[in-house]
Amino acid sequence: MNIKRKLTIRxxxxxxxxxxxALLIAAVTLFWILGRLNDTLISQDFASVGLAQLVESSELDKEGIRFDPHLLEQVKKNGGWLQSLDENGQVEQSYNAPKDVPKKYAPGEFLSYWxxxxxxxxxIYLWIQEKDGRTFTLLYGVSNDMGTLLEQVSSQGSLTSNGxxxxxxxxxxxxxxxxxYVQLLDAYGSELAAFNRPASAPNxxxxxxxxxRTMYNERYGFHLSSVYxxxxxxxxxxxxPNAFGKPISDSWYLSAEARTIFIGIFVMFSTIxxxxxxxxxxxxxxxxVPLLHILTWLDDLGNAVYQEPVDHRGIHRSRMRSGKWKRRYRIFADVMYSIxxxxxxxQRDQAxxxxxxxxxxxWIAGITHDLKTPLVSIKGxxxxxxxPQYEWTAEEIRKFSGTMLExxxxxxxxxxDLAMSYRLKSGVRPPESEEIELNNWLQKALNQAATNPFYKKEAIVYNPSPIDITVNLYTPWLERVINNLIANALLHNPPDTILTVSLMPDKGGIGHTIQFADNGTGMDVNTANRLFERYYRGTNTSSTSNGTxxxxxxxxxxxxxxxxxxxVDTALGxxxxxxxxWGEDDLTIKS
Incomplete structure (x- = not known):
């Protein structure tokens, strides 16, 4: 998998x-908001909301009805009480019920109270609902201080002549x-008299x-009720006074529901x-970190430092002690391998x-030496x-001239050779080839090369091909190659070295091979690998005057x-x- 796909998937x-x-946070927040809103609704209007949930969450077992403990606790927080009635008005279960609440209700009595x-x-509030084949009758009551006090002050209170x-x-x-506190207002809303009124209350x-003040008591801290x-x-x-205490300033007032939603949204966005x-x-x-490491590495490459950067302990930052990639570097493994x-x-190219x-x-020093050596002789x-003071004989002049010509x-x-090496490097192609019978041509070329006075007699042995081989080659080039190979074999080996030249057709008659095999000292691996390099000489340039x-x-x-x-196939000793x-495209074989 390439790095593009890895990064895309990642x-x-x-x-x-x-x-x-983010969706999970939003879901949790929504669940929390709904829960808090539900708790707020229950605390504010348990009679309408709480009783319905109380019935829905109830369970019926052998011991009777079991209600949700959380809702029962809310009943207590609201200062209310709860009773479960059977069809005859008998109280089956009660929770937080005061002593002055009846244990049984006659139908007419209950309706009169209600x-x-x-x-x-x-x-009191009544909730009747059928569930699981049973009719639930719940009676929820809360202290009616406001109504009782309002009824008492309006029926029994009075204003004296002195106010x-x-x-x-x-x-x-x-x-x-x-x-x-209690206030008595005239027809214009002005206070005539009051009892226990705080200084913050208007007159x-x-x-x-x-x-x-009657509808939004949360703003003012007091629940107000009036009768005309x-x-x-x-x-x-x-x-x-309200249950939650101090009034909330109008300048930043938010209802309980709005505060719940605001807090939930704020926490949600903050968390996200x-x-x-x-x-x-x-x-x-x-x-x-991996990208910075890669950029540092590339910068080091630009400064000719061909090693991966290491930390202060000398350990590669991208690898563990075991040599494996660290986790955060694995996705860039292809890039790291490439770098x-x-x-x-x-590093190898630099070396x-x-x-x-x-x-x-x-090589230049050797070539310079090779050029200067004959030039010194010619100049001398x-x-x-x-x-002018010497009169040379004709024989001496011929000797001097022969040496200068040589x-x-x-x-x-x-x-x-210098010119040819650069021409070959530029991709020169041979001139028009000529068709020759390679056995006879090679025999003549070897005989001509054997006349060199630097070669020992019978140092070259020829094994011709058993069949005629006709080829199209540029013979001057081939002759030059043969002379170079013979000189390399006989001039850089011991004097008794024998060179065996063999012309062999390939099996199947689709090509041919000219083999030069000597029994000399051979070459080491380094010399063999670099034998054909232009700037490499296996021997000193001065080892013979015939080499270039x-x-x-x-x-x-x-x-x-x-x-x-x-x-080349060689080894020391x-x-x-x-x-x-050559392959079949370069020759034609005739039997």
Whole structure:
């Protein structure tokens, strides 16, 4: 799997995971908001919401009805009580019920309490629902202090002639206990008298303010209820403190429901933002560190440092002690392998370039020596011939001239080899080839080469092919290759070395091979591997006056330009075998 696909899959999975996590946070937040809203509704209106949930969450077992403990606890928090009635009005179960609540209700009695026809110290709510084949009758009651007090002050309270408010003792005691207050307002909403009114309470009410304080008691901290007496055109107002305490300022007031939603949304977005921030930091660490390492490595390559960067302990940052990639580097393994491979290649190329430069310097020094040596001889003999005080005999002049011609020919051969090596490097092709019968042509070429006075007699042995081989080759090039190979075998080996040249058709008659095998000292691996390099000389340039140091490089280039290949098989102490090989496209075989 390539790095593009790896990164695509990795980022898609991470984004999908982040999205799923965000959805999970949103779902949890929504669940929490709904739960809190439900708790708020239950606390504010248990009679409508809580009783229905109480029935839905109830379970019927052998011991009777079991209600949700959380809802029962909410009944207690609201200061209410709960009773479960059978069809006869008998109380089956009760929770937090005070002693003054009946244990059994007659049908008419219950309706009188419920409708308010008969005084009852509690405000009661009735819930009837069928579930699992059974009819549930729940009676929920809460203290009716507000209604009781309002009824008592409106029926028993009075205003004296000197403006003093007269209330029953039980009312005043109850108001002090509850920290409530009573106000008597005239027809215009102005206060005529009050009992236990705090300084923060207004003494004049407009129609709007009285309505707002009645409907939105959470804003003011007091629950307000009032009754208007038609006969006297007076208004009695009773206010009791809310359960949650202090009033909320209008400037930043939010209802309980709005606060719940606001808190939930704020926490949700904060959590998602924090999660994405942590994910970004994790992503930066997981992907940024490897990328920074790769950039550092590439920068080192640009500065010719071909090693992977290491930490202060000398350990590669991308690998564990076992040599395996660290987790965050694995996704970039292909890139790391490529850079590592590039580092190795550049390191080898640097070493090879340095080695090549050294060889070039050595080769140029050798070529310079080879050119200067015959040039010195030519120059010396020329000076001798030019001296007027000497009269040279004709024989001496011929001797000097022969030496000068020989040195000139050597220089010409060296220059020609140099020119040919560069021509071959530029891709020169051979001139028009000619058709020859290779057995006879090779015999003549070997006989001509054997006349060289530097070669020992009978040092060259020829094994012709058993069949005629007709080829199309450029013979001057082939002759030059043969002369180079013979000189390399006989001039750089002991004097008694024998060179065996064999012409062999390939099996199946589809090609041929010219093999040069000597029984000399052979070559080591390094010399054999670099035998055909232009800037490499296996021997000193001064080891013989007949060599140029370019013969083997030129030979390889000529053979390959003629469509063949040259192979060397050698080892120290075992001689050398060089094969010139052509395929079927280069020849025609005749039996």
């Amino acid at each position: 980022f898609v999975l991470q984004l999908a995971t982040a999205g799923a996590f 409708t308010g026809a008969k005084p009852f110290p509690y405000q 003093i408010l007269m209330l029953p003792n039980e009312v005043t005691t109850r108001l002090k206990h509850l920290n409530g 004049t009410y407009t129609l709007q303010e009285l309505a707002l 007496v038609n006969e006297s055109e007076l208004t009695w107002v009773v206010s009791l 933002l924090l999660s994405f921030l942590l994910l970004s930091l994790w992503q930066a660490h997981r992907f940024g 590592d491979k590039l580092s190795g290649t550049l 090879l370039r340095q080695q090549t430069d050294n060889m070039r310097e050595e 003999y020329a000076h001798l011939l030019a001296e 040195k000139s020919a050597h220089m010409d051969m060296l220059i020609n 140091g370019l013969g083997m490089a030129v030979s390889k280039g000529l053979i390959e330009a003629m469509g063949g290949q040259i192979i 075992k001689g050398t075998v060089i094969r010139l090989i």
